Amino acid sequence: MATKVHVGMETEMNGNGRNGVPEMVKNNWKKRLLDFSGKMKRFTGCLWRTIWKAGREDPRRIIHAFKVGLCLTLVSLLYLIEPLFKSFGTSAIWAVMTVVVVLEFTAGATLCKGLNRGLGTVLAGSLAFLINYIATRSESVVRAVFIGAAVFLIGTAATYMRFFPYIKKNYDYGVVIFLLTFNLITVSSYRVENVLKIVHDRFYAISxxxxxxxFMSLLVFPIWSGEDLHNSTVGKLEGLAKSIEACVNEYFNDPEIKENQDKSSEDPIYKGYKAVLDSKSIDETLALYASWEPRHSRHCYRFPWQQYVKVGAVLRQFGYTVVALHGCLQTEIQTPRSVRARFKDPCIRLAGEVTKALMELANNIRRRRNCSPEILSDHLHEALQDLDTAIKSQPRLFLGSKKNQTTSNMLALAAAHAARYKQDHGVSLASVKTDSSAFLEWKRKRVGREEAKENERKALRPQLSKIAITSLEFSEALPFAAFASLLVEIVARLDHVIEEVEELGRIACYKEFNPDDDDISVTCKRPPVDVTKNQLPSHAY
Known part of the structure; x- marks a missing residue:
């Protein structure tokens, strides 16, 4: 019986060894193939969502991509068509490089880089031809020395000129192209005799x-930097308005409402003022490119692009106050909800009036019309007066009515905490020790007492700070006082924003304000475009 069982088990084990291993390998391959197919499906879906999101955010990106592809196809004909290739030869590669480098997202950027490249090439070619003409009249050694000296002097002078503010701002790319072209032609002319043909072919290819x-930038679905700057200013005003409204509402709402919101979504308050704080370099770049653009519509007549930069600077100063107001929602010491409720109505009304004024400014800039004389309505002043009255009606809250027991309370709480700490971290002493062991025990106790004192000080320090803050008579009102003062500061800075917007309308010749236009509701079906994501890095060749 035992033998039969043993033989059966051995036979079964041998069978698993012959047929089980290939089946296990087969199952592993199936599992790997399923995992790989799942990863490919997820990758394809993620790629498609990324492509769809980029085009949905700004459909002009698709147009720009097609324009670049069409331009590269056209300049490639210089290589593909035999007669054209015989005329230009290998110099046709400069036409391809010019398209890759010069064609930018907006027409102003393309104009700036295209004219800089053309001007730099013409000046460099002319100067290189002059240097070569003078050098050919000399001997070989003198000619090499003359070319080296010319390269050194021209390179030093052109590089130093790049530090001039006006040159750096408007013609830096042209100076780089000038240096590149001049050195290539001048140095190669020492070994190549037909330098005039090199200049001729490269100039025509770049042209x-x-x-x-x-042609593609100005005539085929043009994208204007001025329009981007204009719409960006409108979007920043609307973003600040939404941030202030959301910030005040969140300050007075129940915290349970915030917990129920989706934590994965971006903070709407931060999202509103983020574009304002990061707009300095983008505004200056768009204003520079807009100054190169032609007057493509009636809106561009005498358009002061630098005034948009000033409006952006004022909005950044305004945004810093909104950031501080947002910080009041995240402070360690908070005013109790019961105290906040006493000032909820005037604060929400005040924030609503500020939001209304900012949205009206954005609407006026969008329509290119002057501001209303009553943009700061009486309701704003009434809300300020109501907030002032509400604060004055609570003198005990802000001036204090308790007896001055701050010091005694601090000392009592600190003593209780210290006693509790010593009780929890007490040290038991040995009664009888030998001389050597007593000495070692004395050293250990001394080190232990010093460490205990240090730990006690570290544990007591934050407790004392907390006690010192909470024992203040008006500690409950301090956070709200900061919040209210920042809200009033926002109202004060709103005047500077209105002044800059009115100056923009005066210089840009906006149309006069018409109250009948207010009946027309302006809706934005698509969220405002973030122009910062359309600025691709530039490279020089």
Whole structure:
């Protein structure tokens, strides 16, 4: 019986060894294939969502991509068509490089880089031809020394000129192209005799590339930097308005409402003022490119693009106050909800009036019309007066009515905490020790007492700070006082924003304000475009 069982088990184990291993390998391969197919499906879905999101945020990106592809196809014909290739030869590569480097997202950026590249090439070619003409009249050694000295002097002077503010702002790319072209032609002219043909071929190739880029940028679905700057200013005003409204509502709402919100979504308060704080370099770049653009519509007549930069600077100063107001929601010491409820109505009304004024400013800039004379309504002043009255009606809250027991309370609580700490961290002493062991025990006790004192001080320090803050007579009112003062500061800074917007309307010749236009409701079906994501890094060749 035992033998039969043993033989059966051995036979079964041998069978599993012959057929089980291939089946296990087969199952592993199936599992790997399923995992790989699942990863490919997820990757394909993620890629498609990214492509769809980029085009949905700003459909002009799709247009720009097609324009770049079409331009590259056109300049590639210089290589693909045999007669054109015989005319230009290998110099046709400069037309391809020009399209890749010059064609930018907006027409102003393309104009700036295209004209800089053309001007730099013309000046460099002319100067290189002059240097070569003078050098050919000399001997070989003198000619090499003359070319080296010319390269050194021109390179030093051109590089130093790049530090001039006006040159750096408007013609830095042209100076780089000038240096590149001048050195290539001048140095190569020492070994190549037909330098005039090199200048001729490269100039025509770059001219063809620039012409195609300008044609595509200005005439085929043009994208204007001025319009981006204009719409960006409108979006910043609306973002600040939404941030203030959301901040005040969250300050007075029940904290349970905030917990029920989706934590994965971006904070709407931060999202509103983030674009304002990061707008300095973008505003200056768009204003520079807009100054290169032609007057493509009636809106561009005498348009002061630098005034938009000033409006952006004022909005950043205004945004810093909104950031501080947002910080009041995240402080360690908070005013109790019962105390906040006493001032809820005037604060919400005040924030609503500020939001209304900012949205009206944004609407006026969008329509290119002057501001209303009554943009700061009487309701704003009434809300300020009501907030002032509400604060004056609570003198005990802000001036204090308790007896001055701060010091005694601090000492009592600190003593109780210290006694509790010693009780929890007490040390038991040995009664009888030998001389050597007593000495070692004495050293250990001394080190232990010092460490205990240090730990006690570290544990007591934050407790004393907390006691010192909470024992103040008006500690409950301090956080709200900061919040209310920042809200009033926002109202004060609103005047500076209105002044800059009115100055913009005066210089830009906005149309006069018409109260009948207020009956027209302006809705935005698509969220405002973030122009910062459309600025691609530039490279020089």
């Amino acid at each position: 063809i590339g620039c012409a195609i880029c300008l």
